[in-house]
Amino acid sequence: MIPFRPTLAISLRPIVATIAALSTSGAWAQQTDVMPTITVQGESLHEGLGLARESTTASRLNITLLELPASVDLLGADTMQARGDLLVKDAITRTTGLTDTSSPGNGVAYSARGFSGNSAIALLENGVRPQVGSGTATYPADPWGYDYIEVLRGPGSIVYGSGTTGATINAVRKAPRRTASVEAMAGIGGGRTVRGGIGATGPLGEKAAFRIDAYADHSDGFIDRGQSRHGKIMTSFAYALTADLDLDLSLDHVEQKPQRYFGTPLLDGRISRELRDQNYDIGDADISFRDNKAIARLTWRAGPALTISNELAYMKAHRNWRNAESYSYNTQAKAVERNDYIAIRHEQEQAGNRLEARWNAGANRIVAGWEAATINFTHTNNAPYGGTSTVAAVGFNPGIFDSPDPLRPNFTTDTITNALYLEDAYSINEALLLLGGVRHDQYKVERTSLLGAAGFSSKLRANAVRLGLTWKVAPDTSLYGQVSSGSDPVTSLLSLNLANSRYKLTSSRQVETGIKQSLANGKAEWTAALYHISKDDIITRDPSNPALSIQGGSQSSRGAEASASVALAPAWRLEANAAYTDARFDQLIESGNLSRAGKRPADVPKISSNLWLNYRTERSRAALGVRYVGERYIDNGNTQTLPAYTTLDASLGWSVKRNILLQLNLRNLADKLYARTSYSDSQYLLGERRHAELTVQWHY
Template sequence: MRKAPSRASSFEAMAGVGGGQALRAGVGGTGALGEKGAFRIDAYADHSDGFIDRGDARHGKVLTSVNYALSPDLDLDLSLDHLEQKPQRYFGTPLVNGGLSRALRDQNYNVSDADIHFVDDKAVARLTWRYSPALTVSNELAYMKARRNWRNVESYSYNAAASVVERSDYIGIHHDQEQTGNRLEARWVDGAHRVAAGWEASIIHFKHTNNSPYGGASTVTPFGFNPGVFDSPDPIQPNFATDTTSYAFYLEDAYRITPELLLLGGLRHDRYKVERVSLLGAAGFTSTLQSNAARLGLTWKLDQATALYAQVSSGSDPVASLLSLNLANSRYKLTSSRQVEAGVKQSLAGGKAEWTAALYRITKDDIITRDPANAALSIQGGAQSSRGAEVTASVALNAAWRVDANAAYTDAQFDRLIEGGNLSRAGNRPADVPKISSNLWFNYKADGWRGALGARYVGERYIDNANSQALPAYTTFDASLGWQYSRNVLVQLNLRNLANKLYAVTSYTSSQYLLGDRRHAELTVQWRY
């Protein structure tokens, strides 16, 4: 998270070690810049082997920012960031007899020269003009450039008869993306009204290089194998390029009807134009999409400790990423969604306890489905919905101990969806959506010491729309212990997955799951001056 510059000089540093050969370090400093400005610079890097063979991952970033008062009413904010990531080149563990195998937990079936590498650079300049006590105008200009590369063997299946792992999907992809955006916004305060109005525009140049159709196959033994190298029969070559132009206008108002009643309203219009050019000689196209969104909410403060709220809103989403929109998807309009939500927030016993609760219903129309009259055709007309409840609570047991808990219940289903073979999925739950998830934490803080013990539960999740296969529910336990050695030094020990639970975070294919981290410890030291 970015920290704002301050004219008061300060310096921070942290270092940490942990299981999986984890190392991390960071430094940051801020101070005055001349008589009217301030600066801040932060740098961070980490490394880990991810508890698997050839699972090395590295991340690094440098964040810089400057604030400067050009005049009493005009401020300039500048930031320049550089980020490099080499995530773990790991795509999960194959199932054995339909389940997870603890013996394969540390195995990585990717090739030896696998690569995932991201480089992002971003620059932002923001001018803020306080025209009057009631009116503030700002303009933010941003530029971002991203280079992203993948070269991996991504699909694995365990052949029990031959006791081997069959590998496929030799996938090579490279993205070059350049984006320029601008946001002009005015904020006006007039009595009971708090109004914000703005205009946004952006241009994105995107080039996609790959080796579709991603052929290639190989076989390795479950243990002690030579991982081999990336050897695809399909050449990696430029595939297509898109230019995406977007515009948006929005208007929001927070109207204080009475000291107890606050009415929130907002309108937004988005327009997108996507121009795609094939770099392989196929046909290109131009697609224009637009949408309107609205939001209306009411907050009612019953007393100093209790507030109720309700909100209705509408929105939209493309059926696929606009940057990679293809000819088949270009004929589709944006999907439409609606949400209704209501809730309560209350503080009890003079702030020693507090709780919130919310109920919601979300519907989404025009998702892609098969044509009932022709199963070979994909059309818009599908629909899905979800309703649910969320509850959070925090209670101080005494001056040192506090309990925090939250739980969420989600009842999601497809209302209309037909897949291949004219199979209706109506009534099925969408993939990766648990019905129940929850967290429970006991926290301690006294005499320079802090500690916590917590549990997290995630319910069963289906991996496909047919609901034919499910990821098992799981519960994990974590703990932490911190010591404020001095006013400037904090030592923190975090313990993850105390029971060393073997569990799947998500599925990658029906034959392989991505696993959660094994039990490990992390020790960090933070120093502030």
């Protein structure tokens, strides 16, 4: 493995130098209008809910959010910057009904509409989705270089396949443009945080354009031994091969060393302020993620109404963990007992191709496509993860990784996926839009044990449909309704074991209705939705033989969501959203023949909401935000809760010059002690303490 070192920032210098050279060279001297077709959304539309913008996530037909019969949130780069969202998960959890369930073990993960985890919430970049290995997703992690982020709530299987029942999150990167520009950012803050980013775009000759984005950060965190590092380089290139044929290329490299922190043990069943700064992981703990991705896309405008594209993608990921992950506080000894000395490595390689045709003529917009991918996944670990130790609650020697179990390759899987999809948007008249879609997915997983156990081969299939109707009762008001279906794997497809290989994919169904409205030329926008989702074939115990696990369980959720953005005065804007989720297991039997029917699934709050008050003029900006997350259960038996919490954030910005913005971001102003998620019933991952960060942003 290539280690992630503090010298990563130094390794970015050639890229920075290249950007600087391009910004002053003759490469930008020849500017012409002959270029590939690149859709550029106006920056002013990043304000508000963006109902006039086209969705690139909820449909493959680029339908505006106002016309779309589905619930979608859109966060523009300008909005994320104004709020001081320096992590993607900060931005995502400010959208309607999304809560953070991330941990060092799963990378980044969320809960939405009653469903949680990376087998139910899909994470994509530019519509390309890496398959999830052993429940872990690692990027996108920071918003630098992205134009906007879309969040589709509810099943998105007709667009992206299985694993999308709760929501689909798509980070859309900034595209190459022929208008030359450079942007840079530098910041310092609490926890000895240092961060910096630079990006540039412009023409190359008469028919091409480029974009380069580089970013790096380093933090000591707010706990002992809480160091983290992150860096990336994202490059894009667009070239007009002919008047009707475009080539788009991208090549990315991302390295992360997340904070090696698995939570704080509870003290007498409560969160202890005295232990807030303690880190009970070992001294030589390690977590590292490395991701590489290359994409090539050809787009042929075969005629006035027909466009054909082919996208080839290659991704490779390496992940490494070496930690003591479980802690409990011994009240009598006044010490912390540690176990689960876990070492794991993932090697994942994915190659895929998407062939797609679009037709846009008259009242019909149609897209049809074929997707195929092969994924190789190797899992190395030290199961059964032995090792124990006891340390003082404070002032202790963290020790080193000491497990009696050797680290050795465990298994490999080779997965082949195929999917066919068709989507049609038919304008019945000027007021009615009918959107329909169908998709068929096939998965073949072959597992080979590297420890001498028997291997197996498993084939899985899923069908998904969506039918929605949007009625524009006025040019700026629409009512909609939709029915849709989807599927999720019972566990990560790439890490199926023999016990899970006999299970089929779970099936989900959603009914949703809602309203969207834009008033006073976009000065006020609001949406509301009601939904019901049911999911069948989850794993449960056999009622006639509790020693056996079978598919036969079910869960459901129903809820209401609302979001609004209102310009109170020329310089003032109020933004708010709220979600009510009533989720439950309808049928589930767990170990001990215990029925969980009527219980709420873990990690699902009944209520979550966000409120932002924004002030903005040509020379200054300010924002004040409140985030509320209701109590959540940490287990399906609903025996233990994570307390509800409210956090208060703010940002202040000043335009020092026309192209220079100085911004102060303030987080957790009330210094709230809270748990953002749990790692076990004896340890919680705590939210960050009160801190500030100062950034300077430059645009040219």
